[in-house]
Amino acid sequence: MSFNTQRNKKPAWRRIALSAAVVAVTLGASACGHLHLIAGGAERPAAAEFGLGPRPSAAQLYTATLLPRQPLRLRQLETVPVRIADASGRPVAGVAIAVSGGMPEHGHGLPTQPRVTRALADGVYEIEGVRFSMGGWWQLTLAIESPAGADSVTFNLSL
Template identity: 45%
Template sequence: MGLKGKIGIALGAVVIAVAAAVGYMMFVMAPPSDLDLARSKKTAKGLYAVEIAPENPAFERNMLHGWIATVKTADGVAVEDAQITVDGGMPQHGHGLPTAPQVTAALGDGRYRIEGVRFNMSGWWEFKLHVSAAAGEDDVTFNLSL
């Protein structure tokens, strides 16, 4: 093999090593230090105020668990007939939730039980709720750091 070939192989190895290092750094990337971890937020258009709370405050990674979402209008009136869908994922990893959480019960006073939540990795998770009720459709994204 000539010198050119050897240089080519060496450069190729460097490129692969750098790509692997960058990939690994993205994988273990810490959540942003200024991440808003509030569990009570206005929806994007301001139609609703939503609060979320885990049913088991000691939930851990990989544990299937539920959340209670409390939905109120911007004026603070409990929303009783909301249709809520759940989405989310890890923005730094480019993947969604490992399960398909569902609202399984309306508990009254604007509270809804979401079952089937599982976070299978450490890091920054987005937990997104789409709320459809009399005031209209709106979205809210919560950040969780596991």
């Protein structure tokens, strides 16, 4: 088939626009299955950047460690404790944490809105409502606020 075919009477720009729309819809529909073409070309970090921590926050104000009671699973609602320490390793009390994240390769966010629901002892806070809806590279970002300052830490998780 050629763009010059006389059978299609639509103007060329309409055919091109239609093709582009079809391609966009096709990619969107399969982005979370197989293709990694959408989503701003995020590159998966090195293996050393993955894991539960301890992980330093961006400005090094905090160190965060995820402490799931069992290995994180796919498609389960989970409660994930996180320990927040200061730069010298002391637990930080009175922390407010906002949770965000998603799959950078797929361009979508978290399927749920996890929230910190309570503080345990020793700088440990429980994040409720975490759910990883498909296998792959996930990021979980914690925006951390305490009298020590505001900072954020991003975990890379492979599920």
